[in-house]
Amino acid sequence: MKTVLITGANKSIGFETARQLLQLGYFVYIGSRDQQKGEQAVAQLKAEGYENVEAIVIDVDNSESIKAARQKLGSKIEMLDVLINNAGISGGFPQTASEVDIHTFRQVFETNFFGAIETTQAFLDMLKKSSGPRIVNVTSGLGSLTLHNDSHWKYYHVKGACYTASKAALNAYTIVLAYELRDTAFKVNVVDPGYTATDFNHHSGPGTVEDAAARLVKAATLAADGPTSQFFSDDNNPQTGVSPW
Structure with a gap:
């Protein structure tokens, strides 16, 4: 039975992703900062x-929590097949580049960027024992630098300085990690779940958690001949399902 760890999985897209992977026969570990909510x-x-x-x-903002989660999971299983770095925060909007508090920048990067990196590194040894390891980093269409510079893009005027920068940084890290693991069985990709109605955005998005989760599941279950180092986004490009970086 394949195993998956999903951070921030006690609600919204992470929770629905867990449900859909359970339907596919995976053993799912619900990563949650709060034991009771998990x-x-x-x-x-x-x-x-x-x-x-x-x-x-697992609190991805806390190194000791990440280490403890790795130790606990390692005491239960030797091998992890899939890691989905789903935990993230927006930092609140608006976020103007000239006025946003540097503390907000640091807070958003701590969760969306550094937390994802530290979690990935902590569980990489377990993933390497899988015959088909998958790493899915949950990004956003707002993390595309190419689209942010395109005045015709539908979200061109949505410029959250902290959130956008954190997701662009996560995208860059994913490219480098995928390159490092290019000659292995790993598939390392980022997925934009789309503008989805969740607590994250006060339920303002038009998309459903079911559709958003399906996008994550697709990347988590890629076949051996599937792509790596891709920016998947049905929202930004429904024809190809791939977004420009």
């Missing part, structure tokens, strides 16, 4: 008939 998510999924699910406390 257990509540597990209880809900078990009430729906899914048994292969467990909560793991």
Whole structure:
């Protein structure tokens, strides 16, 4: 049975991603900063008939929490097949480049960028033991520098300085990691789940968590001949499903 760890999975897109991977026969570890919320998510999924699910406390802003999560998961299983770095924050909007507080920049980068890196590095040894390891970094269409410089893009005027920069940085890290692992069985990609109605954006997005999660699941379950180092985005380019960096 394949295994997957999803950070920030106790609600919204992460939770629905867990549900869809359970439907595909994966054993899912629900990553949550709060033990109680993680257990509540597990209880809900078990009430729906899914048994292969467990909560793991992991706060990606906290190095000790990441280490503890790695130790706990390592005591349960030797190998991890999929890591989905889903945990993230917006930092609140508006975020003007000239006025946003530097503390907000640091806070957003700590979660969206440094947290994803540290989590990836912590679990990389377990992923390397899989015959088909997958790393999915959840990004945003707002992380595309090419589109942000295109005045015809539908989200051209949405310029969140902290959030945009953090996701662009995560995209860059993903490219470098995918290159490093290019001669292995790894598939390392970023996925834009689309502008989805969640707590993250006060339910302002037009997309559904079901569609958003399906995009993450697709990248998490890529076949051996699937692509790596890609920026998947049905929202930005529904024809190809790939966004420019």
